[in-house]
Amino acid sequence: MRLEPLDADDPRDVLRALRAALNGSGPALGLGMTTAASREVAPGTAVVVTTSGSTGVPKSVVLGRSALTSSALATADRIGEGAWLLALPAGYVAGLQVLVRSLVAGREPALLSGSFTPQAFAAAALMMASSEHGERIPAFTSLVPAQLVRLLDAAEEDATVRTALRSFAAILIGGQALPAATLERARDAGARIVRTYGSTETCGGCVYDGVPLDGVGLRISDGEVQLSGPTLADGYLGDAELTDRVFVRDVAGTRWYRTGDAGIVEDGVLRVHGRIDNVIVSGGINVSLDRVERLVRGVPGLESAVVVGVEDARWGEASVIVAPRGPALRRSEAEQLDEARAAVAEGIGPHARPSRLVLVDELAALPSGKPDRESIRRAVSALH
Template sequence: MSRAVRVIDASQPEDVFAALRESLGGGGDAVVPRSASEMRSAVVPRSASASAPGQRVGGLSWPADDERVAQNVALIIETSGSTGVPKRVALSADALLASAAASAGALGGQGQWLLALPVHYVAGAQVLVRSLAAETEPILYGAGHFDPERFADAAGELSHDLRYTSLVPVQLGRLVEAIEGGSRRVAGALRSFDGILVGGQALNPGLRERAERVGARIVSTYGSSETAGGCVYDGLPIGTTVVREIGGQLEISGPVLAEGYVGDPERSASAFAEHDGVRWYRTGDLGSVDDEGRVSVAGRADNVIISGGEKVLLDAVERVVRELPGLGEAVVVAVPDAEWGQVPVVVSEGSKGTELEAVRRALAERLGRAAAPARIVEVDRMPRLASGKPDRVVISALAAERGA
């Protein structure tokens, strides 16, 4: 048994919500929420029904008219992988609803949600799934720049006894700044939520403390598209999720796991493995689990950062940067940033005269705004290892020091 695949414009969350209702009920097509930029420029690997490798996602390139997936697949999240090759994560109705039930159990009950995240990300899509599971109507923030006062207006439309939202740290930071700047409306809105999930990247402890100081009920989440969104709340697995550490890297099991990657059986086999009858997802994240089951995440095992809630592959940024005049030997590293979590920085020898804004425009056009470097750091001589390769540890420290 199989079902067709339906691409829906993610800028129309009400359409995605309606399609998910049908899909979770078993009668509709598998839903693929897709942003406008992805429809214009995203590239996907070859699938069984694709006509050519590396074909564009836009239009009918993928899915093709005859593209079908397993009958139990309800949602497909397209996301850039850590290797730079996009992934299409197939999530079953059972996994999505198991995640929604676990979330409700951890938060204290089903409620009404305010959607303030794009629905082509799993965190945004899950707000809609949780709303369907709770049989409540979500309040939609809508498109456009995130504005604290507008968020407060949307929060005022919530009517259920239990009220929730899901944010990335940048959004939370702007809300807190508005409150600290004297906005009583935003303060009242933030305090009205029974739970505010914050994920997409590590939550700065200082920001959490400031948010809680003004009355926000913050829940830090950890998870991915492959786990149907957040499956660890404030360090503890929710529902029947289990997290273990193998060789310094985290693995996750439970009913929330994705079926795999559409059209990519090799990657599916690499990321998902079965041991003693239990299926595990290899997260690629470094971390540990203590004796009480509390999970600590140290970061990615590969060269990927999260900037403003979006994944940025530094190797891909570096490849584009090196195509630009005067930056043929440049190195791209990540440095901490108070607002975005981490940002890419270009480190180069002899880059004098290179205009940062020109570099930022080139990266934004090719890879998206989150990939645009925050600055260019010029060095007299690039630190290198004995092998001749750039010493990225030293370069990263140098870039952070120059930006302090």
């Protein structure tokens, strides 16, 4: 079948093309592709999502109709059915799945017009209120942590934003780990948060609050989180070698996706510790930047911080904290760094302590809303 690239700037265009791709009446949809030329893909393909992620290496993930709809149905089984608000880019899997869930449920999604702001989000959310047979239709949305933080900040002064946050039956949060302090703030504000884990290769989130959706398999192999089930992508377009390396079969023939994430399962709940390869060697000792980042985010004022590794003349490599400037605190920048270094020393060891704290007006972000870690790392390296 034919694959037709589409500019995802207008979610209405994506919705129309997606409807045809899912019911088989139109070509497969190519999102994020650098070429406008159409090409052939395997029958059953609905969408090919091309994204560079935070590593800067492009990959085109082939998502079948059955995988996308299986994901949408499993989500409905877990959190319920209702109406969805799209507040994420439609060209990325989390936004795409909001549209898929809407189509599978037979409802038109609410679309956030223009750029994301707390006020625009609140206006769109409060316009969704509707009922059916005398009962209110539950509302759902999907956000990344940075959006949630903006909403929580605004909700402290804006009652309309606060009401909007409370209006959703569930708010899915994915894309990156949600700091515990942010989760607590959200719950205190009355927002019903569901933390999701997954990737484009799993049609988005497929583990909710640490528990896999129905039909999704989960295992830890050599410390790596691996996933199976009907939501898996078919592979990578035009890259059989990468497909075979990332999607593997066990002796029983079950197909597993190697996430590249380190994690453990405790009492049936998945706990992800970060990327297996997000490690620097500082003074001859391996340091997981993800572990450092989790501890740093526990420091007041650094809840949204990103930790990156840069070259260091003394240690070879060192970690640097990069955080957006927040409200004025009663601690200096040096005191914040000291507190972060102390938390890391206690949680990991003195060898893992960050070398610096860099405050910025705004963290560089990918269109998906995730921090652009490579861009942030390059900017920090250029400060030397």
